Amino acid sequence: MRALLLCAAAILTVPAAAQQASVPNAPAPAPTPLPSAAPGTSGTVALVGGTVALGDGSQPIPNGTVVLRGGRVVAAGANVAVPAGAAVVDARGKWVAAGIVAGPNDLGLLDADGVQESNDVDARTSPFSAGIDVAASVNPLSIAISNERLGGVTRAIVTPGAGASIFAGQGAVIDLGDDPDPVTRPRAFQYVELGEAGGRLAGGSRPAALALLRDALAQARDFARNPAAFDGRGRDALVKRSDAAALADVAEGRVPLMVHVERASDIRAVLALPREYPRLRLILVGATEGWMVAREIAAARVPVIAAALADLPASFEQVGATESNVGRLAAAGVGVGISTIGANDAPGEHVLTQYAGNLVAISRVPGATGLNWGQAFAAITSRPADAVGMGAEIGSLAPGRRADAVLWSGDPLELSSHPEAIWIDGRPQPTASRQTRLRDRYRRATEGALPKAYEY
């Protein structure tokens, strides 16, 4: 057992750079030649001639150019001049798109969901709740990071799960870059479970969850008013000091409150909260029945990161589920992104492109409401970034944004397409992962001159 654990840890700690080192008996590389992704002498990269998908909700731009420099987007679109000295990547016949912003999810917080030893998503027996902060625990070498990067995901909204309280704690926005520093913004939001899950966590009912929420916010105000007088260290304290500090940030609107609810009536209850706490900055997550209250959500100007394709009454809070939810929300004027929440996340976060494509697909089904291409792509790029207040920094190829760009073999939402080159913060990313290593080892199932363990 001990030996096994050691082995697993060793695999995880091999630096990505070492994994890329070529060895004499390595199998043939993947047949797709990759364009040179290294910046030119000026540190500038220009991707020229591709179809450009900005991610801001606009439609794809044929024969466009994207210029990256100093880790930022300089320009993107039609009629963009290629700066002198730029490293030019020929993108003709391909697509250049904003990197996918995925979340909320658990990237970097676990190695395999069912392996409890390494799973840092939730903390069922911790005395802490809102004060939990995932930022320092994100592991950039978790295999999911490199695997999902190769699916075109460049940023993630990482959230703890609610284990011991309705308050899960503070999530972070991360990059999926091949570097040791994954955190783009720590403590980017507080995550709270209301609805059915919140009711269970609060002791058995929705009213109990709302009582807990109100009491915790009241205590956070007490803390903010006079930290020295606040207890929060006693064994029986309902709100610990670190929790109170985190919730004070929420109550004052310094940190947005990401609320997971699904049922229409629960969404209404959440939308009513700012009447009591006017500085709350709400983000709705899940919102399967959002279409039933779409006008109220739009009027409240609350962004939504929705369950992308939830169409089953998976619970009694999702009886109205339909794939048209996202389309109807968008039509009502809600800023809506999509996520894997509520879906089985075993395929990984790269399925977001597929989900977005499906929302385009249903626009051709009579009676359904889908999205157009630009809206659908925005739902997995700029909309989630906007929702967490980072739209000026990530989620599109607008000038000044971080240079997260993906060169796709074709339409990024189409199932036959794949990323051929990826830049995060302007840095070219590896094109190998543990999965590509396994694939290459087992191109032929049978052993060669030596055991498979010698093929790498």
Place this chain on the structure above:
Amino acid sequence: MTRWMILTAASALALAACTNAKGGPRSASDGARPGTEAASAEKAPGRDRGYSHDPFPSTYRAYPGVPTLVRGATIYDGEGGRIERGEVLLRDGKVAAVGQKVEAPADAVVVDGTGKWVTPGIIDIHSHLGDYPTPSVQAHSDGNEATDPVTADVWAEHSVWPQDPGFSRALANGGVTALQILPGSANLFGGRSVVLKNVYARTMQGMKFPGAPYGLKMACGENPKRVYGGRNRKPATRMGNVAVDRATWAEAQRYKRDWDAYEDKGGKAPNRNIAMDTLRGVLAGEIRVQNHCYRADEMAIVMDMAKEFGYKVTAFHHAVEAYKIADLLRANDTCAAVWADWYGFKMESYDGIGENLALLQNGGACAMIHSDDENGIQRLNQEVAKALASGRRAGINISDAQAWTWLSLNPARALGIADRTGSLKVGKMADAVLWNGDPFSVYTRPEKVWVDGALLYDALDPRRRPISDFELGQPGQGDVK
């Protein structure tokens, strides 16, 4: 959600083979005479006549259809063939003709298939619809009889709730026309599966695929040892899994010997054991083993265990590492039913890769897609498209038409129903889908779905969209889901 799936998802390790196992299912009419086993009969009842092999017979009847001619469509016949701008005639519940041009009766309804595709209906070999129905409340948790590692006595069909809203989504969004419902994977011997037509009925039997062989759900790996080891019971290890498996098969061999002897020669009827009935059925080749298993090394052990006791694994389900042993699977004539890209959700799925299907096909093994998921079953065509793309990226070129065998014919073979459905061959059941575009594009959806020639979904006709009892009168009833 994810954790729940780990348990239920893990369950299917199918023993079904790509070829028909010997012996078909017995119908009630050629089965037992009631009470036979209780009587101390001296007369030999005859082989397989000692007790009923079909006490819950199918009452499915095809709904009426009209002769239908689809013209101008791209056709995948499901056996690797592709016809551009071809024609398909569905008549009297059967595929009546397929070709570039076909003869159609004057009264046939003509459907313009220009720019559209016609394929066989999709068959999902691994589903828990009905036994883990939505809403997924505890009261609906009917898929794992997790009270003993050996529950070969339970039958999934006795858990199936025919009002599961999931059946309608699988039909309308997924183009699924038949599916196997399996018990979960908490147990080494999970129980019998049932094959259903994806046609709503008041009773489970009204959905039951007539004459489809039963399956036995088995599971290896993490789930059984976790569930029972966690209760300080055997099995708590992988070696414990195999030990309990072998002891159970040894008992099944004795049971089979006793019953064979009685049925052949008469004498005192042995005691009935409902679990052993199922295992005897496996040893007789009448019931197919559908075996949940992830790891390559474990699959190899299970295949040798099958040889030891004289049965066959028809299919390994999930089989995340099947690509590592494509040669062994081929040599054993054992299929792998897999996801396109699931990985990393538990230790034994850590090595999942998107090229699994393509590498299996390339290695000459029988491969197919499966869902194990009430959402995934709505997009199996897309899952195959992803797998195909991953394979092509790795230099494995499989045609679209060939890849359709992963969706219909190979599952039909592993279920023992390929003589009746799974491809658009003349005389087979008219189980077919008209897609509004290339079914391997993300932008495509089913436009029409026929089961036995009856039009049961039509995107252009709101009256041809099923609404289960549960959804009747609920918010969004009749909504396009």
